[in-house]
Amino acid sequence: MNKNQEQWKIASRYLPGGVCSSARINKGLGSPFYISRASGGKVYDLEGNEYIDLCTSFGSALVGHNHPKVGAALHEAIAMGLMCSYENEAHARLAQRIVEAIPGIEMLRFTLSGTETTYYAVKLAREYTGRTFVVKFEGHFHGFNDYLAYNYWPTREQAWPNITPAVDGLPEYLQQGVIVLPFNDFEAADETLTRRGHEIAAVILEPVNINSGTIYPRPGYLELLRHLTAEKGIVLIFDEILSGFRTGPGCAQAEFGITPDLSTIGKALGAGVPLSAFGGSRKIMEHVSPLGKANHSGTFNAPLFSMMTGNAFFDIISEPGFYENLLGRCQRLYDGIGEIMKRLQFVGRVQHFGARFSFLFGPPAEKEYVLNYQDMIDNQWGLLNRFYKACLCHGVYIHTMQHHGISAMHTDEDVDRALEGIEAALRDVMAEGRGDESGAAAFF
Ligand code: PMP
Numbered sequence: 001m002n003k004n005q006e007q008w009k010i011a012s013r014y015l016p017g018g019v020c021s022s023a024r025i026n027k028g029l030g031s032p033f034y035i036s037r038a039s040g041g042k043v044y045d046l047e048g049n050e051y052i053d054l055c056t057s058f059g060s061a062l063v064g065h066n067h068p069k070v071g072a073a074l075h076e077a078i079a080m081g082l083m084c085s086y087e088n089e090a091h092a093r094l095a096q097r098i099v100e101a102i103p104g105i106e107m108l109r110f111t112l113s114g115t116e117t118t119y120y121a122v123k124l125a126r127e128y129t130g131r132t133f134v135v136k137f138e139g140h141f142h143g144f145n146d147y148l149a150y151n152y153w154p155t156r157e158q159a160w161p162n163i164t165p166a167v168d169g170l171p172e173y174l175q176q177g178v179i180v181l182p183f184n185d186f187e188a189a190d191e192t193l194t195r196r197g198h199e200i201a202a203v204i205l206e207p208v209n210i211n212s213g214t215i216y217p218r219p220g221y222l223e224l225l226r227h228l229t230a231e232k233g234i235v236l237i238f239d240e241i242l243s244g245f246r247t248g249p250g251c252a253q254a255e256f257g258i259t260p261d262l263s264t265i266g267k268a269l270g271a272g273v274p275l276s277a278f279g280g281s282r283k284i285m286e287h288v289s290p291l292g293k294a295n296h297s298g299t300f301n302a303p304l305f306s307m308m309t310g311n312a313f314f315d316i317i318s319e320p321g322f323y324e325n326l327l328g329r330c331q332r333l334y335d336g337i338g339e340i341m342k343r344l345q346f347v348g349r350v351q352h353f354g355a356r357f358s359f360l361f362g363p364p365a366e367k368e369y370v371l372n373y374q375d376m377i378d379n380q381w382g383l384l385n386r387f388y389k390a391c392l393c394h395g396v397y398i399h400t401m402q403h404h405g406i407s408a409m410h411t412d413e414d415v416d417r418a419l420e421g422i423e424a425a426l427r428d429v430m431a432e433g434r435g436d437e438s439g440a441a442a443f444f
Contacts, residue, residue, distance in 0.1 A: 003046035007034045023058075027400035028389035038065035041410030043397055051397040052418040054404045059242055062268035062326075062355060063316045064409025070271045073312035077305040084303035091302055094310045098269075098277065101249040101314075104238065104259045108279025109288060110302035114241040114266040115143030117276040118204065120296050121262050122147050124278070125202035125235035127294040128287045135192065135203040135234075137183040139212035139373025142204060142239050142264075146170055151180045153212070156377055183209055183372040184218045189225060197232030202262075204237040207252040210403045211242065213376045214351040214358040218369075222258040229261070235284065241266040241276065242403065246354030248323055249314075271313040275306040316408070326408045329415055330355050333406060336419040346426055356405045359384060376402075383429060390428040396421035 008031050011018035017025055019032045026033045035043045041064060043053040056062065063070065091110070099105050111117045122134055122145070136142070138151040138160045144167065151159065152166035163180050179196070181188050183205070193200065203225060209215040229236040238260040243252040245268040253259060261284055266276030279285060289295045316322065334352050341348050348361045351370065363378035364370050388398045396418050398404055406415065 004031065004034050007046055008032060023401065026388070028385040028387075029392070033392070033397065033399075040064050040066070041407055041414040049395075051392065051395050052410070052414050052421065053397050054391075054406060054418060055397055055399040055401075056405045056407050057272060058399070058401065059267045059356060059403065059405055060270065061272055061407050062245060062405070063271050063313060064407040065272065067271060067312070067316060067409065069312045069316055070273075070309050073308035074273070074305055077308040080304060082303075082305060085299050085301075086304070087302065088304070090304065090307040090311060094307050094314070097311070097314045098265070098279065102244075102251055102253065102263060102265070102279075104253050104261070104263045104281070105279035106282040107285035108277045109285075109296050110306070111266075111276045111278065111296075111298075112274040112300060112306070113143065114239075114264065114276050115145050117241065117264040117266055117278050118142040118148055118237075118239055119145040121237050121239075121264050121278040122202055122204065124284065124287060124294045124296075125237065125262065127292070128235060128284050129201040129233065131199055131201040132177050133179055133196065133200045134177060135179045135181055135200055137181055137205050137209070137372075139183065139215075139376065140204075140206045140209055140239070141211035142206075143241075146174055147177065148204065150175065150178050151373075153373070156374075159374060159377070182374065183215065184221055185372070186218075186221065186224055189221075189228065193225075193228040193232060193234065197228070197234060200232065200234045202235040202237050203229050204239055206243060207238045207240065207256060207258070208243050208353045209372070210353060210356050210358070212373045213360060213364065213370060213379065213402055214353050214356065215370050215372060215376070216351075216353070217256070218371070222256050226258050226260075235262055235280075236260045237262045237264065239264045242356065243353060244268060245317065246356050246405075247327070248354075249317055252353070269310055269313055270306055271309045271316070273306050273309040275310050322408060326355055326406075329410055329412065330357075330406060332412065333357075333415050333418060336415070337422060340419065340423045340426065344423070344426055344430065346430065355407070356403050358402050358404070359387075361387070386432070387425055387429050390425035391421055393428075394421035394424040396425070 008018045024032050034046050036046050037044050043051050142148040149166040154164045158164040160182050240251045244265040247255050262280035264278045269275050287294045337350050349365045350357045361383050362380040388400050391398050
């Protein structure tokens with residue numbers, strides 16, 4: 001038994017599945033992948049073996065693992081007494097930097113997890129509008145906030161037009177408040193928002209549906225949602241927890257030139273430390289107590305160490321050439337993967353949004369345009385899981401989720417090593433021949 005298996009056995013005695021987050025089971029391995037340390041663009045297993053990390057803490061390590069400026073910020077927080085439940089200049093400073101960077105945010109509140117963030121954003125929208133219903137899109141993930149945990153990655157039988165809870169244990173009455181729509185379907189959005197707009201509090205979406213294969217909005221689709229929500233007084237929420245900061249400081253909303261009423265951001269922002277935020281127009285944010293009636297409080301809100309790393313994050317992404325270098329390296333990876341697949345005559349491709357990307361194997365890769373989650377149901381999950389496992393054997397760590405990425409600390413050499421590992425892994429799975437391609441898109 002290797003150290004990973006030994007650790008899994010020990011951890012499983014005390015932690016369900018041997019992990020602290022169900023998604024940390026790596027479906028390719030059938031177990032968690034335990035890490036002894038991380039540095040820059042690399043992670044090390046319990047035996048000290050080195051891997052190029054294409055998981056990047058599920059997108060949180062955008063600036064890299066243990067960036068020196070992040071380490072220095074943490075030391076400073078320790079020197080200041082590691083306080084939580086108190087506030088100082090660091091809080092408003094970080095808030096100001098977010099407001100200056102993101103078009104749709106004039107005021108904000110800090111939270112820790114993305115789940116918590118989308119929960120507060122929806123509650124605020126309900127309080128602001130006095131309405132109940134929330135529209136969400138199939139295949140769009142917003143954390144395990146019960147209000148939105150529907151049609152994350154349903155089977156074809158469970159999929160839209162059915163509304164299917166993504167987890168067990170939700171009270172049936174919660175489902176009464178949710179409307180699920182297929183992404184990129186102009187008619188469905190127009191019909192629903194026109195007919196039921198008066199009872200809808202919010203429309204929430206990932207502006208790029210990274211969680212189901214990095215699916216882009218069709219030209220004009222975000223514009224349509226913006227137009228209809230404005231007309232009907234509905235709060236438009238962009239969940240940018242994953243898309244945020246992948247292409248630039250202004251997030252996806254700046255890329256597409258569409259300003260939502262509320263935004264949720266997280267992951268990359270904390271540079272490896274828990275930090276998220278919800279924010280939006282002053283008019284809506286003034287409904288947060290003590291200015292308004294929407295409460296948002298918590299002992300652990302905005303602890304100093306998160307404020308310090310959040311400010312370090314902005315220092316790092318403001319360095320000259322930060323995004324040029326990052327995006328150039330991403331392109332090197334994406335071009336390289338495309339070239340390998342072509343050379344091996346492998347039916348696959350990657351779809352990417354800045355520093356985050358997804359693998360499409362088989363049927364969806366053959367489509368000219370992947371429109372929404374239903375086009376992704378036939379992705380070859382079994383083959384993908386075998387591929388990810390093979391990558392690990394060739395020194396590249398890719399988690400079995402639908403999104404992967406590289407960080408600003410990955411070097412050209414790291415990218416080249418990742419490409420070598422990916423090519424070797426593809427050769428392995430091709431040599432093995434076809435196996436069980438079935439499996440679910442859900443990662444938990
Ligand atoms: N929203 C989106 C778009 C996400 O991708 C995620 C996490 N992958 C969440 C919300 C939930 O964030 P967290 O894991 O921090 O709760």
